Amino acid sequence: MTQQHIAILGAGMAGVACARTLMQAGHRVTVFEKSRGFGGRMSTRQTVFGSFDHGTQYFTVRDERFALALTTVPQTVRPWSANAVRVLDPQGRMVEAALPSREAHYVATPGMNALVSRWAEPLVQADAVHSETRVVKIERDALNKQRWQLRTVGADDAQQVFSGFDVVLSAMPSNQLADLLRASSLAQPWQQALGKVEVAPCWTLMLAFPQAMQARMQALGPQWNAARSTHHRISWVARESSKPGREPIERWTVQASPAWSQEHINDNPERIIDKMLKGFAEVTGIRATPSHAQAHRWLYAQTLTPLGQSHLWDARLGLGACGDWCLGHRVENAFVSGLELALKVA
Numbered sequence: 001m002t003q004q005h006i007a008i009l010g011a012g013m014a015g016v017a018c019a020r021t022l023m024q025a026g027h028r029v030t031v032f033e034k035s036r037g038f039g040g041r042m043s044t045r046q047t048v049f050g051s052f053d054h055g056t057q058y059f060t061v062r063d064e065r066f067a068l069a070l071t072t073v074p075q076t077v078r079p080w081s082a083n084a085v086r087v088l089d090p091q092g093r094m095v096e097a098a099l100p101s102r103e104a105h106y107v108a109t110p111g112m113n114a115l116v117s118r119w120a121e122p123l124v125q126a127d128a129v130h131s132e133t134r135v136v137k138i139e140r141d142a143l144n145k146q147r148w149q150l151r152t153v154g155a156d157d158a159q160q161v162f163s164g165f166d167v168v169l170s171a172m173p174s175n176q177l178a179d180l181l182r183a184s185s186l187a188q189p190w191q192q193a194l195g196k197v198e199v200a201p202c203w204t205l206m207l208a209f210p211q212a213m214q215a216r217m218q219a220l221g222p223q224w225n226a227a228r229s230t231h232h233r234i235s236w237v238a239r240e241s242s243k244p245g246r247e248p249i250e251r252w253t254v255q256a257s258p259a260w261s262q263e264h265i266n267d268n269p270e271r272i273i274d275k276m277l278k279g280f281a282e283v284t285g286i287r288a289t290p291s292h293a294q295a296h297r298w299l300y301a302q303t304l305t306p307l308g309q310s311h312l313w314d315a316r317l318g319l320g321a322c323g324d325w326c327l328g329h330r331v332e333n334a335f336v337s338g339l340e341l342a343l344k345v346a
């Protein structure tokens, strides 16, 4: 094997699965991530009341390669049950409708971002990660036209050029990759393929009720810890404090439905909080005023129409792409996509 210098853009599940595999195969890997930490949409928000998994809620395991990889981090992965389904009955009341699915659900501890962070440790130890570094252009290396260089912007708006890459692999969401390819005037056929991938937004509300600890209000709330719902605004609610390894203060994460999120995509967060709180009360019966209410807008949350193949790879150019959007809308899809791209390149 000839060692190659490989740039990976994005340190979510797909990017880290890809980077680790290529590093294990003996390649020199450099990861660029625009945020401060690892995990992308497997993210955890810290507040004074405790943490919120405001992106991925839980994950399922169907691919044996993902199952095997998870056995390497037994302390970081715990079962957690998403255990109810709430639907509107003919009178318009939210009721429990069906038994939960039998498929096992898992979360990372102490927060959802911990899984990717754990898997990224060898990359950090090898000094192979540039965080807070957004890639804004891919272009031919000024000194060697067979290679690639990347133009980047840092947190302080500092611009830098990183050069000497044999291969560039994107592990960014599809819309952001399409923008980058356009800005770089690259891979026209991929731009068309990416145009067919559809991804829905998601407004997410984080609520904390510290008063529940004193008043034992948990008993007033629902007996379940998480539920899907057919409410026109709310598609999912989960009691964060029920997840293993979390702080005990009563906290809920609430997701708006894709259609409602799209309809209200440009509303201001105060208006979103108001409306989602009403929906939350209707789904859970909890009408107390939260001490903490914060809304987060995910512009690209859930793949509706995937690419339909696990990755994109052009061996002649030395360009590739992976991400959940290749196969679906789940964490495991991101892992499989990153892994299969790495195996192709290695």
Ligand SMILES: Cc1cc2nc3c(=O)[nH]c(=O)nc-3n(C[C@H](O)[C@H](O)[C@H](O)COP(=O)(O)OP(=O)(O)OC[C@H]3O[C@@H](n4cnc5c(N)ncnc54)[C@H](O)[C@@H]3O)c2cc1C
Residues within 6 Å of the ligand: 009, 010, 011, 012, 013, 014, 015, 032, 033, 034, 035, 038, 039, 040, 041, 042, 054, 055, 056, 057, 058, 059, 060, 133, 134, 135, 136, 171, 172, 173, 176, 180, 202, 204, 255, 298, 300, 301, 302, 322, 323, 324, 325, 328, 329, 330, 331, 332, 333, 334
């Ligand atoms: C609200 C919400 C709820 C979800 N719930 C679930 C669930 O319950 N179960 C489940 O399995 N999945 C769920 N998902 C989906 C799951 O989070 C994704 O499938 C998975 O995390 C995608 O991983 P990824 O690596 O493909 O992309 P991402 O996690 O999006 O990672 C991409 C990374 O690229 C970085 N990046 C982007 N542009 C640049 C750039 N120009 N330069 C450098 N870095 C860049 C980003 O900062 C990010 O870290 C949910 C997602 C959301 C948003």
